[in-house]
Each structure stands twice: as C-alpha cells, then as structure tokens.
Amino acid sequence: MSQSSSKVLGVVGLGSMGMGAALSAVRAGVSTWGIDPRAEAGEKFAAGGGQVAKSLAELGAKCDVVLVLVVNAAQTEDVLFGQDGLASSLRSGSVVVTAATVDPTLPPVWAERLLERGIHLIDGPVSGGAKKAADGQMTVMASGTPEAFAAAGNVLEAYSGKVYRLGDKPGVGSTVKMVNQHLAGVHIAAACEGMALGIRAGADPEALYEVICNSAGMSWMFQNRVPHILQGDYTPLSAVNIFVKDLGIVLDAARKYSFPLPLAAAAHQLYIGTASAGYGGEDDSAVVKYYAKLSGITLPAAKADAKADAKGQA
Incomplete structure (x- = not known):
C-alpha cells in the first residue's frame, strides 16, 4: 500500500536487506537514493525506480533521512564520520537510522557526535530476512529521541512492516x-x-x-x-x-x-x-x-x- 512521503530517503548499502528496504520505499512512494560500492547493485536499484548517488556526499546533500544498512560497526562509523561521511554532508535537522547489529554502547556515542552538527540518530536495527525486506515487511527495533522520530516522519514505515519504538535513547534498539x-x-x-x-x-x-x-x-x-x-x-x-x-x-x-x-x-x-x-x-x-x-x-x-x-x- 502506497504511503508517499515528502521526506527523501537515502539507503547506504544495497545488499539483500538494503536493496529490499530501498525498493520497498520506492514502491511506497518515497523518493529514494541509494549507494553501494558494487556497480551491479546500483544498476538493479536504478532499474527498480531508485536514484543512485555517486558519493556519500551527494547522497547526504539530497536526503532528509538516511538508512545505514552495512555489515558492522566499523563500516557504520566510516559511513558516518569517515572522509566525506554523512556527518559532513547531511543538513541540520536530518536523521540517520543505523541498522547494523552493533554493541549497544555505540549508538549513543554516534548520536552525541551527530547532534553536535544538528543531526538526529535513530538506533534502528532490522530483522526479517531478504524476503521480508523485499516485501517491505521487516521489523524495525528503534530507539531515539521524540525529535528524531518526528524528523523522520513516516519513512521508517515505508520500508518495514512493523516499527517498534523501544525507548527515547539510542542503544535500546541495539x-x-x-x-x-x-x-x-x-x-x-x-x-x-x-x-x-x-x-x-x-x-x-x-x-x-x-x-x-x-x-x-x-x-x-x-x-x-x-x-x-x-x-x-x-x-x-x-x-x-x-x-x-x-x-x-x-x-x-x-x-x-x-x-x-x-x-x-x-x-x-x-x-x-x-x-x-x-x-x-x-x-x-x-x-x-x-x-x-x-x-x-x-x-x-x-x-x-x-x-x-x-x-x-x-
């Protein structure tokens, strides 16, 4: 069911889960950008109606909400704070949703660093597998401030079947x-x-x-x-x-x-x-x-x- 949003979503990591989430958002009527180091992933996403960014800087400049669905904490930190990372390109008031399985002590640290730039963080790991991701039916285990959820609008619902709001601080979701x-x-x-x-x-x-x-x-x-x-x-x-x-x-x-x-x-x-x-x-x-x-x-x-x-x- 379409649930169009005025928010623009970015998805970093177009693997089996990220691709499913990104294409589900496109089908839900959300303008969605994606990026992945594999050219074939970008081509598949573009064929499904998505827009492919050439760099993290470009994606960050285009998007209001960015879902980071990479492998681990190290990759997440690099996407956020590495050279040309999202922290340097996202506008104040935008939202990052971190979705990798990580040590629960890390999202609060990332949230504090991002907030110094006016950027919100939702600790939002996902579950459900490649099929549920493709069907837009993943479970999102989310925690973050009310301001972060308000800034995200209904974007999380666009790529998931159920969003659990588990607390007002990042770390609970993880x-x-x-x-x-x-x-x-x-x-x-x-x-x-x-x-x-x-x-x-x-x-x-x-x-x-x-x-x-x-x-x-x-x-x-x-x-x-x-x-x-x-x-x-x-x-x-x-x-x-x-x-x-x-x-x-x-x-x-x-x-x-x-x-x-x-x-x-x-x-x-x-x-x-x-x-x-x-x-x-x-x-x-x-x-x-x-x-x-x-x-x-x-x-x-x-x-x-x-x-x-x-x-x-x-």
Whole structure:
C-alpha cells in the first residue's frame, strides 16, 4: 500500500536487506537514493525506480533521512564520520537510522557526535530476512529521541512492516536486536545439530523436516534454514561469519554485565569451528557441514534445478 512521503530517503548499502528496504520505499512512494560500492547493485536499484548517488556526499546533500544498512560497526562509523561521511554532508535537522547489529554502547556515542552538527540518530536495527525486506515487511527495533522520530516522519514505515519504538535513547534498539541475534544464532545451530543427528541415525531428512515443522520442536529458523540443507544450497543469504560476529557482540556485552550465556557460547564455538573448516562465507546453515566433517554423514546433494525457497536472514 502506497504511503508517499515528502521526506527523501537515502539507503547506504544495497545488499539483500538494503536493496529490499530501498525498493520497498520506492514502491511506497518515497523518493529514494541509494549507494553501494558494487556497480551491479546500483544498476538493479536504478532499474527498480531508485536514484543512485555517486558519493556519500551527494547522497547526504539530497536526503532528509538516511538508512545505514552495512555489515558492522566499523563500516557504520566510516559511513558516518569517515572522509566525506554523512556527518559532513547531511543538513541540520536530518536523521540517520543505523541498522547494523552493533554493541549497544555505540549508538549513543554516534548520536552525541551527530547532534553536535544538528543531526538526529535513530538506533534502528532490522530483522526479517531478504524476503521480508523485499516485501517491505521487516521489523524495525528503534530507539531515539521524540525529535528524531518526528524528523523522520513516516519513512521508517515505508520500508518495514512493523516499527517498534523501544525507548527515547539510542542503544535500546541495539539491545533488543542483540537478544534477537542471541536466539537466532542458537536456533540455527540447534537446527543444524538436530538435522545432523537425525541423518546420522538414519532418518530421511525430507521426512524429518516435515515432521518437525508440524511438531513442538519447530522454530522459525528451523523452518527457514533447513530447506537450504535439503537442497544442498549454501548460497550465503546470511553467512556463517555473520554469526561469528553477532554472537561475539552478544557475548562481549554479557561479559560486561557478568551475565552467563552458556548456550550462546556453545553456538559461537560452532560458528567459529564452521568458519575454521572453510565455510565462513557460506550460508549459516553450513554449520551442518561442520557436523558432517565430525561424524562422516552424507548431506543432501545440491539440486541443480532449484534454489532454497525459504530465503532469510536474522
């Protein structure tokens, strides 16, 4: 449903999530600029009706709200405060929405630095995966001042299905996303472990998937990721290395609170082991390959005529 806005949106990072968010905003009637170092990403966005900026400086000068959907905190900081970063090109009164999974202590620091230039920050990580991003149905876990939300207007709603306003200070959104990543990482690891166990014990993997999806042991991650295993398709929709990073953030934050996370720690070791075995760049369901190496099980072969239908990220 169209929800046109007088605000101009910029999207930094046209990956699977950023592209979906940007094109969803275009479909919602929001004038949208995008930028990505990959030329093919810009071409795809332009073909979908978006406008492609040649530099961060150009994008910042054109936009009222900028969604920064890059990989990590280092990239976010570079986009904001690096050479020709948004801090030097955005107008006073504009808004930055940071969406990468980061340590919750960082968004308040970024917000303070930006506010010195009159720029607002909304701590707004997202969840839902590539498909929900493409459908404009992502969940946004947002926190920031009332002034920041007022300045953003309805732009966040243009690329999402649900916007949760979680607090008046940046950092709360990233705290909630951190908990989401804790659970997502553990659930994926458990799904891979369960499938590997079933295969090792002689269960038909297709039947095992069907039964679990209709039983109490089912989780969204099991239902979403196991089809990648069944089709032998480990195209990185969300890579193993993402959870090496994200669960590392979770564990580092918990350490500051002297809070034990034995399940997250065990899952983190599985992702590290999987990455060390050479699968870090593959889909996070490749944790099952680590179990295959340990146990000698034979996983379903790749199906040349099909890609995994259940596309998603955390």
